[in-house]
Amino acid sequence: MTTPLKEYTHEYFLTAAQCNAQKELSPQMLVQNIIEVATEHANMLGIGFTRLSAERNIWVLSRLTYELKRYPAMHNHYSLTTWVEDFNRHFSNRCFEIRVNGNETIGYVRTLWAAINIDTRKAADLTSLSDITNFINDKLCPIARQSRIKPDGNHTVTTDYTFQVCDIDCNRHVNSGRYVELIVNQNDLDVYDNRMISRFEIAFHHEARFGDKVDVRSEKSDDTMIIEIAKGTEPICMSRLFLSNR
Amino acid sequence: MTTPLKEYTHEYFLTAAQCNAQKELSPQMLVQNIIEVATEHANMLGIGFTRLSAERNIWVLSRLTYELKRYPAMHNHYSLTTWVEDFNRHFSNRCFEIRVNGNETIGYVRTLWAAINIDTRKAADLTSLSDITNFINDKLCPIARQSRIKPDGNHTVTTDYTFQVCDIDCNRHVNSGRYVELIVNQNDLDVYDNRMISRFEIAFHHEARFGDKVDVRSEKSDDTMIIEIAKGTEPICMSRLFLSNR
Numbered sequence: 001m002t003t004p005l006k007e008y009t010h011e012y013f014l015t016a017a018q019c020n021a022q023k024e025l026s027p028q029m030l031v032q033n034i035i036e037v038a039t040e041h042a043n044m045l046g047i048g049f050t051r052l053s054a055e056r057n058i059w060v061l062s063r064l065t066y067e068l069k070r071y072p073a074m075h076n077h078y079s080l081t082t083w084v085e086d087f088n089r090h091f092s093n094r095c096f097e098i099r100v101n102g103n104e105t106i107g108y109v110r111t112l113w114a115a116i117n118i119d120t121r122k123a124a125d126l127t128s129l130s131d132i133t134n135f136i137n138d139k140l141c142p143i144a145r146q147s148r149i150k151p152d153g154n155h156t157v158t159t160d161y162t163f164q165v166c167d168i169d170c171n172r173h174v175n176s177g178r179y180v181e182l183i184v185n186q187n188d189l190d191v192y193d194n195r196m197i198s199r200f201e202i203a204f205h206h207e208a209r210f211g212d213k214v215d216v217r218s219e220k221s222d223d224t225m226i227i228e229i230a231k232g233t234e235p236i237c238m239s240r241l242f243l244s245n246r
Numbered sequence: 247m248t249t250p251l252k253e254y255t256h257e258y259f260l261t262a263a264q265c266n267a268q269k270e271l272s273p274q275m276l277v278q279n280i281i282e283v284a285t286e287h288a289n290m291l292g293i294g295f296t297r298l299s300a301e302r303n304i305w306v307l308s309r310l311t312y313e314l315k316r317y318p319a320m321h322n323h324y325s326l327t328t329w330v331e332d333f334n335r336h337f338s339n340r341c342f343e344i345r346v347n348g349n350e351t352i353g354y355v356r357t358l359w360a361a362i363n364i365d366t367r368k369a370a371d372l373t374s375l376s377d378i379t380n381f382i383n384d385k386l387c388p389i390a391r392q393s394r395i396k397p398d399g400n401h402t403v404t405t406d407y408t409f410q411v412c413d414i415d416c417n418r419h420v421n422s423g424r425y426v427e428l429i430v431n432q433n434d435l436d437v438y439d440n441r442m443i444s445r446f447e448i449a450f451h452h453e454a455r456f457g458d459k460v461d462v463r464s465e466k467s468d469d470t471m472i473i474e475i476a477k478g479t480e481p482i483c484m485s486r487l488f489l490s491n492r
Contacts (some may be wrong), residue, residue, distance in 0.1 A: 016295055017281045019416035021456070028412060035263045049262055074416060164431040165438060166274060170265035170320060185410040189456045192411060210267070210435045 006137040008041040009081040014072050022192055024071035025078070027200055028180040030098075034109055035061060035176060037080045038094055045084075045135050057115045057124040061176055062091065065146040065201045068098065068107035076100050080109075083137035089127045090114060095141035108143045118171075121207075146201045149238040151228045155217035157186060162213045174208040174236075183227045183239045186218045191243070199242035205235040252383040254287040255327040260318050268438055270317035271324070273446055274426040276344075280355055281307060281422060283326045284340055291330075291381050303361045303370040307422055308337065311392040311447045314344065314353035322346050326355075329383035335373045336360060341387035354389045364417075367453075392447045395484035397474045401463035403432060408459045420454040420482075429473045429485045432464045437489070445488035451481040 012033065020026035042048035042059065052058055072078035078100045086093040096109035115124040126132075161182060169175035179202065184192075208214060212231055219226045225241040258279065266272040288294035288305065298304055318324035324346045332339040342355035361370040372378075407428060415421035425448065430438075454460060458477055465472045471487040 015282055015285050016416055017285055021414040021418055023416045026412065036261055039261050039263055165433065165435050166272065166427040166430050168267040168435060170262055170269045172267055181412040184412055187411065189411050189414060
């Protein structure tokens with residue numbers, strides 16, 4: 001019997017076509033990569049889609065936080081290494097280390113996953129997955145946990161957006177990458193030419209669907225932004241960005 | 247001395263997170279994959295980014311056409327095999343075969359590439375790349391070439407869109423995948439639940455940039471749509487879709 005891998009690494013190469021305007025990995029592609037690598041590792045450990053779907057549950061990403069000292073650049077080889085940090089019957093914590101060009105660590109990621117039942121859309125009890133505790137890895141993830149993101153209501157910009165076909169994922173909800181795009185799009189291009197998102201936080205509250213019209217509200221201070229995506233009074237997701245000079 | 251590969255295959259696995267609402271590979275991700283595989287093969291043959299940038303030229307995708315009998319589905323292994331079909335001093339034709347689960351061919355792609363000079367934005371003369379002719383492969387690509395896409399002006403739907411940060415690529419133009427999204431978004435979700443894009447054609451005319459506001463105009467008939475993305479009177483790209491029942 002082979003030991004399940006307590007740590008899993010996916011190697012990437014950043015092609016020119018994948019780069020954003022700053023010739024770097026974009027925040028939305030990084031988030032998509034994080035979800036991909038989490039899915040792959042969960043499948044390898046036997047705690048993925050197939051196992052959960054037997055009880056008609058699916059994993060849902062609840063919170064994600066990353067910190068980077070720089071983004072992978074065009075033609076960089078980069079990798080995401082993931083491990084399970086903690087688990088209880090409500091949540092699983094999964095962390096990631098991001099490296100470029102072999103072994104230089106450029107950042108870390110914290111994610112919090114819950115499961116919901118496909119039929120009831122309610123939170124699922126994860127007790128039956130308690131063998132996940134066997135895979136817990138005590139590797140260090142040296143970035144702060146996400147604290148509650150609370151807009152103060154003094155947003156300076158509000159834009160609206162109606163979710164369309166290409167925004168919808170296989171669960172008929174808006175895909176996480178699209179929320180990240182709406183958040184990143186709250187700044188103009190020249191902001192990102194001069195500054196980078198050095199810490200990115202997002203918390204998912206409710207699911208949006210095809211045709212839902214949302215407001216995107218930004219509160220900006222010197223180096224921090226709080227962005228709320230809301231459908232009327234219902235929060236869909238909240239984000240906090242920290243911008244640092246390049 | 248090793249012989250350059252006249253044919254190159256990239257294998258993919260379609261994760262749940264990558265699927266669209268129909269639990270399939272989306273047209274926009276397929277187009278991104280096509281560009282990725284073209285780039286990889288060009289680099290392998292020594293006719294990629296590095297070679298062209300020596301003369302301050304870059305490859306630009308001019309036309310793309312694909313036909314599929316079905317799309318790769320969730321958890322399918324699929325592959326894109328590419329080869330150079332033809333070359334002259336203005337254009338290079340590159341084709342692709344798409345397979346799922348080993349060897350079942352589900353479709354083909356035709357692409358037409360030009361090169362432009364980064365400084366002048368004018369078409370580059372490709373004569374100095376004539377060694378590409380050594381890599382021409384006579385493998386068959388059994389789908390029709392793209393004919394001219396000409397809207398008749400009787401569009402039934404017009405939406406507008408302003409290009410934002412996440413739409414911009416490393417050349418500071420709108421990325422091709424975003425155009426495909428705008429085109430696909432011209433139908434509602436239930437259209438794609440019942441029908442699929444069995445043939446997709448796109449022709450790129452002018453480059454759009456950050457902040458450009460465009461109109462997206464659709465002309466629909468029973469099983470064909472012509473979609474024009476235009477900035478005022480200047481066409482940015484034209485597309486023709488053929489829809490077939492699932």
